[in-house]
Amino acid sequence: MPVIPAELVHSNPGLDTDQIIAKLIGGETLLTDTPDHLIEVVDVLESYGEVLDAYSKNLIFQGEHQFLNPFPIFKYLDGDLSPAKIWRHLNHDRINFEYAEYCMKGMLWHATGGMDAYFDSEAFKDNCKAIIATKRRRDPLLAILHPLFPDFLSELIRNAATTHALGQFWRVMSDLFIDLAKAERSAQVRSIPDVVDFIKQGLVAAAANPIEYGVMIGGQKFWVLPPEAKLTFLVDVAVPYVEAVFLRGMPFLGTVSYNAQAQQISPDQATFTYGALYADPLPTMGAGVPPSLLMQDMYRHLPHRLHQWYLERTRGEGDVREKICRSFQKSMFCVTNAAISGTMPHPLDTTNPEEQEANRAYAASWAARLVIGRTDCLAA
Numbered sequence: 001m002p003v004i005p006a007e008l009v010h011s012n013p014g015l016d017t018d019q020i021i022a023k024l025i026g027g028e029t030l031l032t033d034t035p036d037h038l039i040e041v042v043d044v045l046e047s048y049g050e051v052l053d054a055y056s057k058n059l060i061f062q063g064e065h066q067f068l069n070p071f072p073i074f075k076y077l078d079g080d081l082s083p084a085k086i087w088r089h090l091n092h093d094r095i096n097f098e099y100a101e102y103c104m105k106g107m108l109w110h111a112t113g114g115m116d117a118y119f120d121s122e123a124f125k126d127n128c129k130a131i132i133a134t135k136r137r138r139d140p141l142l143a144i145l146h147p148l149f150p151d152f153l154s155e156l157i158r159n160a161a162t163t164h165a166l167g168q169f170w171r172v173m174s175d176l177f178i179d180l181a182k183a184e185r186s187a188q189v190r191s192i193p194d195v196v197d198f199i200k201q202g203l204v205a206a207a208a209n210p211i212e213y214g215v216m217i218g219g220q221k222f223w224v225l226p227p228e229a230k231l232t233f234l235v236d237v238a239v240p241y242v243e244a245v246f247l248r249g250m251p252f253l254g255t256v257s258y259n260a261q262a263q264q265i266s267p268d269q270a271t272f273t274y275g276a277l278y279a280d281p282l283p284t285m286g287a288g289v290p291p292s293l294l295m296q297d298m299y300r301h302l303p304h305r306l307h308q309w310y311l312e313r314t315r316g317e318g319d320v321r322e323k324i325c326r327s328f329q330k331s332m333f334c335v336t337n338a339a340i341s342g343t344m345p346h347p348l349d350t351t352n353p354e355e356q357e358a359n360r361a362y363a364a365s366w367a368a369r370l371v372i373g374r375t376d377c378l379a380a
Contacts, residue, residue, distance in 0.1 A: 063164030
């Protein structure tokens, strides 16, 4: 088998651990500040913001109108059952909400953060019991299913809560990314450091937003994620989302063997590296991992400037989804950069040696995970 030259696999050597630490504690951006990078990041995030708008609306619709529905065959239609909408859906002229559900399932499965801790509380279990008791009286199928599978409905409620919470998170991020594009067009954002700072300020502003979720059953409201749980945007949803989607992810069929004897998948979920920051863009019909579904959704909403920028490079339209994947990866490093900066234990300009060491240790913990990602894209 011929050896593939390294330069064909990684166009740049990437950053090492010390370089990442130095950039993080020095307040520098991971992504090199160039005019091309500014176009890529701002425009791909604008496209992503449009997609997240649709994802958010659908997930919230599912949480509120498909609650404990064992057969939610119309869940992707947002309540619009017109023949035209159904026809477009069947012809795949639509947003791929399957990717949104993939992200939700990743958060549910990796089970990190305060929301997951609340799921294991007695308060949540009591709420589930009250909801199930009321729902069983109104739904004969659920009345039959519950005694046969006692944990089934509780798991569906966890699923619905994660779905709705992710919808709330993406509502904020969609608005933030659309506002970023507007700020760049009005010359308020002129560089990659400006992009990272804009996202950081948006995350900090939304940090304490409450995450709450209730459902109506027979005219009565039942809390699933009540105000008393004190769940908030940043700690309980944003951080678990970054952990599950940017970093850990889930192994995709066809990329690794699911055979236990092959041992290609670590038994420790905390060491998974299948997230967006580790993705290998593939110049095929698809976009690589993460799945081509998201890249196709973003392609449908590409700003004209970025589309033209892609057409002038390499294979033009032929590898446009792969190019979107690369730009998206760069933008996710910027978002991660902003999240790290916004959650540093102490101000970066502190002169206290102990605080400086705490910042360095925090940066080092991130660097250990980021260094094995696709940092080769950061200088391209």
